[in-house]
Amino acid sequence: MTTQNKSIVQRALAELIGTGDVDALGRFLSDDFVHHRPDSTSKTKTEWLAAVGAALVPLAGMQVEIDHVLADGDHVVMHSRRRLPDGGPEIVVVDVWRVDGGLIAEGWEIIEPVAQAAANLTWWEPAGR
Template sequence: MTTENKSVVERALAELIGTGDADALAPFLSDDFVHHRPDSTVSTKGEWLAAVRAALVPLAGMRVEVHHVLADGDHVVMHSRRGLPGGPEIAVIDIWRLADGLIAEGWEIIEPVSEAAAHLAWWEPAG
C-alpha cells in the first residue's frame, strides 16, 4: 500500500507539471478531498482545484525539484523546492493522506527560502 500511495502522489504531480492543467489532478483526488493550509483555511476539492487553476497562469515556467517523497501507510510526504525564472525560491512540504487509491486529504507548508534563517530562531525573544 505504501508504494502504491507514493506512486499515486508522484503521478499526480507529474500530470500537473506535464500538462500545466489543474484538471489533470482531479482523477487523483477523492470526491470528498479536503485541503488544509497553515492558517486553518480548509478547501473542498472544487475550491482547491480552482485555486490551483488560478495559480497556474502566474506560475507558468515554475521549476519543481522534488528532494524527498516518503510514504508510511496511508500518508505520503513530499519535500520540494520550487521557483520561478528569476523569482524567489520556496521550500514546500506537502502531506497527503490517501484512501482507496485516491488522495483524500492534503496539508501544505510553504516557506520562502530567503526567510528560512529568520524562521529558525522563532523561539528567541525579540530584542
C-alpha cells in the same frame, strides 16, 4: 500499499506539473478531498482545484525540484524546492497527502520562502532582539 500510495501522489503531481491540466490532477482526488493550510483554513476539492488553476498562469515556468518522497501507510510526504523563472524567489514546500481507496483524500501544505528561512529559526524570540 505504501509503494502504491507513493505512486498515486507522484503520478498526480507529474500530471499537473507536466501538463498544467488541473482536471488531470482532479482525477486523482477523492470527491470529499480536503486541503488544509497552516492557518487552519481548508478548501474542498472544487475550491482547491480552482485555486491551483488560478495560480498556474502567474506561476507559469516555475521549476519544481522534488528532493524527497516518503511514504508510510496511507500518508505520503513530498519535500520540494520551487523557483520562479528568471531568478525569481525560491520556496521550499512540504506536502503531506493521505491516500484512501486509491485516491488522494487529504492534503496539508507548508511553504517557506528560502530567503526567510534564517529568521524562522528563531521564531520564538521577541521582535527587536
